[in-house]
């Protein structure tokens with residue numbers, strides 16, 4: 235399946251089709267270097283890419299996709315425990331990307347490093363990998379996502395899911411080759427990587443990656459289409475000059491976490507644009523969105539995108555009324571869905587209903603007009619901070635590994651900048667400081683998973699079954 239149609243189509247190329255990390259590449263240059271990667275990695279079970287936002291990272295990803303080898307992005311700041319888990323669980327046989335990054339990871343793990351050379355070109359001839367087309371059901375990515383407990387699970391995302399979702403989004407957002415897409419999101423999640431990179435390579439629009447998603451960088455990029463998580467948009471809304479500079483854009487798109495209504499309103503005031511809000515998950519890609527040609531209502535994620543169906547069910551499993559008020563568990567099905575957690579059929583089965591719908595774990599309402607509103611998550615143990623999904627259980631387990639920790643409970647406390655901030659309540663078992671525990675977590679997991687605040691306590695509130703009462707921790 236040709237996922238990257240515009241990249242491979244070769245029409246209308248520009249010298250700066252891709253701008254990232256201070257470099258500009260044409261699509262022809264990218265395709266040439268990625269074709270060389272494809273030739274070298276063909277036949278591997280999977281390849282891991284240390285996903286700093288660079289031209290080498292994009293080339294490594296595209297090389298894997300052309301060769302039909304599943305790509306496993308590694309968060310660049312992943313601590314030892316998280317990195318070892320991802321590499322082992324995914325079965326990645328090669329590390330492909332920037333020389334310094336692949337060599338650093340290979341020094342700690344038993345895996346071969348293959349540095350990307352941007353000057354290299356694909357070998358000529360019709361048989362090199364990349365001229366064929368991987369089967370639609372072949373996994374394009376294995377992306378790691380946190381659940382309520384345990385280490386992150388590998389989500390297998392087939393080529394067909396990505397093609398279907400990007401086409402549905404192009405239709406909903408009137409996304410064309412004339413656009414210049416701007417964002418500064420990480421390249422190890424769906425938002426920055428699938429939408430933010432492959433979206434540009436499939437539609438044929440230019441892409442500017444800003445490195446970090448700062449208001450100043452967004453303002454300077456002069457794009458037409460902007461992607462951001464709510465933390466990015468609220469920082470822009472607080473920076474009048476940066477926000478006003480986006481007035482010339484065509485469409486601002488928010489997702490990965492709820493966009494607060496005051497941020498929506500302020501963006502509308504300063505930029506003149508009502509932002510599109512869309513909803514998705516690693517497992518489902520983007521399933522709901524407001525539209526470029528439709529109403530963009532604050533607090534609403536709109537309608538199912540083409541190829542997606544949704545339903546809301548109550549506790550008894552029966553559908554809830556579409557009255558815009560009654561909340562139900564959101565379930566989805568359709569073309570952009572994943573095809574299972576890698577090596578974990580039990581988790582895959584648990585995530586689906588007997589009649590084949592995926593349980594998102596989010597709670598929502600739907601109105602008579604079909605507009606959806608995400609109300610929250612059914613579990614307090616899944617935290618969204620700055621758009622990153624963080625499993626409370628994973629952070630608690632890391633804290634409990636510290637010799638001076640007797641027990642720990644982690645919650646997502648409301649935070650005006652990050653939506654939720656990771657806060658740890660820890661019962662110490664010896665002298666230890668909050669800073670030491672934060673550093674301990676950062677070393678083992680990713681930087682964004684470390685607690686922003688550690689509260690040392692004598693005991694944790696529990697119910698009669700011994701379960702920690704997290705709601706009480708949040709209130710107190």
Ligand code: MCA
Nearest residue numbers: 419423424425465490514515516620621622681684685686
């Ligand atoms: C980070 N810092 C910390 C901590 N965490 N310091 C102390 N304690 C902590 N716990 C440091 C950073 O390392 C950095 O340090 C400094 O704080 C400020 O960093 P900055 O980048 O400004 O902000 P941030 O607060 O760390 O992050 C905000 C962010 C980030 C940039 C918005 O959260 C982000 O990139 N989010 C995007 C997440 C995303 O793409 N999710 C999509 C998931 P220093 O300056 O020294 O480095 S895919 C998905 O959800 C679905 C499919 C969907 O719907 O999209």
Ligand code: AMP
Nearest residue numbers: 489490491492512513514515516608623
């Ligand atoms: P992830 O697993 O990182 O892909 O995160 C998916 C989760 O992000 C969803 O289950 C939602 O809880 C949340 N999410 C994504 N987009 C939105 C949105 N527009 N509004 C509210 N929550 C969102």
